[in-house]
Amino acid sequence: MLDALAVRPAYQQGRGKPAHFSTTTTMKNRKPLYAALLMLGLTAGCTEDYLDLDPRNASTVENFYKTETDALLATNAVYSQLNQSGMFNYSLWAIGDVMSDNSFLGGGGAADGIEFQQLDNFTMTATNPLTTTHWQRAYLGIGQANQVLQRVPGITFAKTELQNQYLGEAAFLRALYYFYLVRAFGDVPLVLTPASTTADVASLTRTPVAQVYDQIIKDLNDAISKLPNSYTGENLGRATKWSATAMLAKVYLTQGKLPEAATQARLVIANSGKTLWPNFADNFKVENENGQESLFEVQFKSGLSNYTTDGPGAVMNEFWGARFFGNPYVVSSGGYGFNIPEKDLVDSYEATDTRLAATIFKPGDRYPDGQIQPASLVGDPLGFNVRKFFVGTVNVSNWDSPLNVPVLRLAEMYLILAEAVGPTTEGLEAINKVRRRAYGLPINTPSAKDLTAGTSNFADAVLAERRRELAFENDRWYDLKRTNKLIPTMRAQGKAIQPFHVLLPIPQSEINVNPNLTQNPGY
Template sequence: MTHKKTAGAALLMLALTAGCTKDYLDLQPRDAVPTENFYQTATDALQATNAVYSQLNQSGMFNSALWGIGDVMSDNSSLGGGGADGIEFQQLDVFSIPTTNPVITAHWQRAYLGIGQANQVLTRVPAIQMDEAVKSRYLGEAEFLRALYYFYLVRGYGDVPLVLTPAQSPAEVANITRSPAAEVYAQIVKDLTDAITKLPASYTGDNTGRATKWAATALLAKVYLTQGDMTKAAEQARLVIAGSGKTLWPNYGDNFKIENENGQESIFEVQFKSGLNTYSTDGPGSIVNEFWGARFFGGPTSAYPYVVSGGGYGFNIPEKEFVDGYEAGDLRKTVTVFVPGDKYPIPAGFTVAPEQPASLPGSPFGFNVKKFFIGTVNTNVWDSGLNIPVLRLADVYLMLAEAVGPTTEGLDAINRVRRRAFGLPITTASSKDLTAATPNFKDAVIRERRYELAFEDERWYDLKRTGKLLTSPALIAKGVKPFNIVLPIPQSEINVNPNLVQNQGY
């Protein structure tokens, strides 16, 4: 596996000092326009706002790093692969993470690039003469996105630099220090609270997929949940459930189809677009289909052809304990995991559907993730157009259940999700319902989150915030250590700024 080289900390400096549906992905480079000549027109404001979204589908965010952290560093999956590649993910998998690890470096840099672009919008767009309502919306989008980037940073690294305005020089960035996590969370809450007042409830046409007031409200609920403020988490979750107009798909699998992107259950998702790149981990196409695809399943002359365009990397392999943990009759299993004997679509030139074998390189039990599988993508191998959900209504229901406990309200929330999982009417009581007598209700909610949100980059964060990261038998076996509750600060950043003191243990 290869990676583009980056300019390390210099990239962060550039982000902090310089200045989505498929149709508004910003694909044109803007670094050729001097800052003093930009931020003049409504078009400039739009392009600057689009640029804040553009970091989401990069390798340091949802195209690579976040499934390395959220999945591979959890008990849901292991890296898999062929053993000789993906070393940077192997290091995450076994909790032997050097400060030079490319995944944690890319994650830091991409998040701060997004923050730097948001800061430019929030600082420079207010002076542009344009429609005030549209301007306000752009500022709300930038606040939401800045909060989202900071939310990943503070959960991942702990105390992080809190930068809210464009720095005036590289030297200013090179002397910045880490702010206490409490201050970062306070700013996240402030940004989201303000964004809610500026953002619309929904969009149409080319703007579909942008951040809405409900995306900001749902994210705020998750922020409060992470901080342990259950009262406020419940308040925000209720607002989303009652006011967003979102409803659960009757069929769980409908969440993960290209034709249903930004659909009835979606609150916010990262937009990907195919047909514009081939071997790039930095969007706008998603690498997930190829990297999680069954590894070297076969070939043009094999009885088993490739099931993804380039043969598959076989990364992010579901753990046996995870797969065995599905309850009998849980339909989410067939949507989420390939198991031996599962049929694939019949490829062009073949007459028989290939079957998932009993074992594959890196997958001794023959498991692969199915949830984001779309098969071959023409001749482009790292170029899936399937979006990745960040927030959806089922997540909000489970946040509410966790926040209020086994009350009538909490039980109704979790049972809606469970009924859908078993193919039952969502609003009708069933034999699968949890009750007030269910023991260890909070653990039951976290378990439900595990299977509802599997491979949606959530598990490591759930384990961390509930204190289970260091007690999970699976992670103890992997080698988790007490200091692994945070990631290391990238060494490239410390090299240019010794004020960024390293997290203990690294």
Template sequence: MINIHKKIKGVLWATAFTSLSLLSSCESFVELGAPPTQVVSDDVFKADVTANSAILGLYNGNIMVNFIQGASFYPGMSADDIQYNYTNSAFEEFENNALTSINASVENTTWFYGFQQIKNANNAIAGLNKSQTLTPSVKEQLLGEAKFIRALSYFYLVNLFGDVPMSLTPDADYEAKANSPRTPATTIWAQIITDLKEAQTHLPTTYVGTFKGRVNKHAATTLLARAYLYNKDWANAETQASQVITAQAYTLPAPADAFVNTSTETIWQIANTTGVSTFGANYLAATGVIPNFSLYDTLYKSFEEVDLRKINWTGVTKIATTNYYFINKYKVRTGTGNEYNIGLRFAELYLIRSEAQAQQGKLVEAKADADIIRKRAGLAALSSTITKEQLLLAIEKERKLEFFGEWGHRWLDLKRTNRADAVIGGQKPKTWKSTAVLYPIPENQRLANKNLTQNAGY
């Protein structure tokens, strides 16, 4: 596939809950605590206990923490979402939409950890399929989880890079895959949808364990609805979103309660030992200290004053003469708390369905779903005479104000709707170019694999 396979050959990370990454004022993300345990993939799938441990390793440890970083903070900086407040040349490239092919963050986090997740998921899927000794229900559950993780990883890689090498076979075959060319994005998307549909069949609607730390059928359906939306398959996006909404398994709590680890809105969250999220650790700051990240002024000022999301999910700290508008969704920065890294929230289903319905001309239904999100935020309903074009822009704005700072939603939304030129180009006219909607293929990967072509503009 690519040369990252040579770095960790034939292992699965299997520590269940390791410490979080924290960002120091002037340094990059650092993983705290002991490294994960390595388990040889040939042996791990012989018993339920060790197989479960291996799958837990897909969710946790250094790989997942860095995957969250690559999927959240970097795309957030590429958009009009979050900005980094200290000196870091690699981060400045994201903020200026002027990435280079030697950007260390692109290669060492976004590319590397995305493919590490895929490699480990492939190993797990192969081991599970080969195993004849696992309890059938356990095997089904674990297969569903591994396919979800693989789909999630490819979802971010294809959105950020476009065509990328695709592998569905275990790590033992890495030598044959080391010089693989890039696979067309349409093929990657088809595999994402296949994996999620298969995950639906494998996974139960109930959760294994506590705190929704392992995906269930509703999580697979949520990501599948998103995949259909991104591919403009409006009917299927609506259908899949409706399946979760009508299941009545989740509710929309008040914004103040949305991000605790017992939130009724959470569909999937990534647990940790301290109850301090990666997001809280990086978005909050000690009193009198500049936060690592803050919101763009334009985003902060796009809230209505009465919006409960502004009241509960943002804050302002004044350092010298500068106001820093920080993200306050997660309330705990250090020590211990009751917050995990939330991966999927129920609110997204209403906005997916709203957009899908609007695109199909179902304006009454689309407005009703958008108004559910607005009502939770304490806002008035949209106009009953709203046009399709106005409604789509209103949904875009709701997504911006709902998901700021989370999993790169804003950047991916602007890309998939072809709105990046108008929005980002208008805010960053000196550095923006249309080709910046895709990140560069890392130069070191292209040196190791001569079959990897480069994206336009790099």
């Protein structure tokens, strides 16, 4: 069912270099939001083992929501949008990092990745495929969440706890999708029930940001009340009570509600049972997925897809890999060399900060097969590449990385707490735990690397720590926005950013079918 809605760029098979990405040809493969919301519903998820992979295209709303198994498959479908183009498999890293001071596009030249170039240079239009797909993919997830929240209460369960779990997962995921939408686009339509007619969707108007945040908070509190503390076995990776609590901390931080953010972060730190990995790099190993520091991550799985940005395998390994470097290539099809770290980011790490080597390949670094990173590459004049999501050669002819993408980690809870309470004893200890781990020091033992009450511009120090800790985890653009630093930071890099660029354009394809959707200023 979703194949009709998916972006299917025409990439060259074999060498792995993206062909010219035409906005016109790409957009004709997309249906606007009203059609997507009416067509969605019963697609099974396709992520880790706990997600069912059998198609359910023959089912309809009327005959589907009958059993506990139906409820499970419908809940899995809400997760299924996370690892697709438009969310964590394609668009979000362009928004979170390429549109920030963390990275620039790279790639193969003027005709390569035009849709990414627009975001990198702040020349995007309302027909940009990345921003359009982000909007539509998030609303597909919201629509599937709405189906669960409306229909699962009518199913008889042997155990009420399981029914509550599915409802809590749907509420958490709806909040997550709306959190990304409201930060990117500002006012967005608040859709809380399944659409029944084209007219229902084609008449939607944009809901003020404050009301969207109120619903996000309501959904997260609902999820907290229903979700279990943890899972085992094949259910690892599903949203927990602590996933929702951590997201609530981040939402409050984004709103500037610092006491509330601190309260939620403290709850996660004290009660989730999560602990920091002693080694920062352990967060980004396939064998450690959904591990001791993870609060929520997007699940990916290899061996099931080839050239597609719609999962279940992740494309970052190939897209971010050194472009056509190595003999054999260091990534599967030669690498595209997209998302190139900025020198300013590289220079922000001290030489003894272990996060540098875990996050970035720089000239002279050795790959697992013994090859050495060169001083420069096509589109990459200083020889920097992202290492954080590198898994090497997965398959000689696909993008199929199995490595999950973290959305919430315990380290971020410490940083949220530090930002929320400032350079107090509590705040200093929180940020210093993250710093000690970064320098390979005992996490709970004071060190020479600790920040102190005398640290100048503590808020800036926390923001800089977030940049180093969370680089390429899709956060930096949002951090610069919420701290009012986006425009001066990007202008300092020579980018022609304007004040209206703090919001993305409402997709023109949506406005074409629904004139009630007003455009953001400047587009």
